[in-house]
Amino acid sequence: MDSLALFEELRVMAKNGLVDADNPYDRERYERLLELASMGYGEVLERPPAEVHDRLADELGYVTPKTGAKAVVTDDEGRLLVMKRVDDRRWCLPSGYTEPGESPEETAIRETREETGLDVRVADLVGVYYRPPGRYGPHDFVGIAYRCERGGGDLSLSHEGLDLAYRPVEAITDWHADHERVARDALD
Structure with missing residues (x-):
């Protein structure tokens, strides 16, 4: 088992x-579990356990996975709009985490504008994808992918990317996370 998943x-x-704990002994046990998780996170992420504990303890309510959205944008030749990421030097679709108060559709539109300079409109749903904690982050992640139609704007690379281009899906061999699966699902 991946240690971050654990x-x-x-x-x-x-x-x-x-x-849900009403019993003080149960509360104590759950606090200890949180402390142990914080110690493990701290070791793996190279952060002081107390800092990790405080950040994890601040989360309110029932814990749920992080959510985000991806936009599948193509040109007239059917090539995908992709960006080579700064952090892992892999190709990705315009994408990112959903902000508070923002729908996944709005996330796809915002992330496309931020990362590519283009305005898009959501056309339809490609799919919903789950990624467990591990290589791409310490949290469960649910990503929602949309086919998007181009609108205005000028293609421009953001600070998050090294390159931005329309490319055929077959020409990309070094994909970020699950983006190849999403791209292929959208083009089928």
């Missing part, structure tokens, strides 16, 4: 247990 599961059990 620590995330412990953290979720602890946080959700604290929401």
Whole structure:
């Protein structure tokens, strides 16, 4: 088992247990689980356990996965709009986490504008994708992908990317996370 997945599961059990625990002994046990998860996270992420504990303890309510959205944008030749990311030097679709008060559709539109300079309109749903904690982050993640139609704007690379281009899906061999699967699903 991936250590981040283990620590995330412990953290979720602890946080959700604290929401419902009435017994002081149960509360103490859940606090200890949260402390253990924080210690593990701290070791893996190279952060002081107390800092990790405070950040994890501040989360309110029942713990749920992080959510985000991806936009599949094509040109007239059917090539995908993709960006080579600064952080891992892999190709990705315009995408990002959903902000508070923002729908996933709005996320796809905003992220496309921020990362590519283009305005888009959501045309339809490609799919909903789940990614467990691990290589791409310490949390469960649910990503929602949309086919988007181009509108205005000028193609321009953001600070998050090294390159921005329309490319055929077959020409890309180094995809970020699950973006190849999403791209292929959208083009089928």
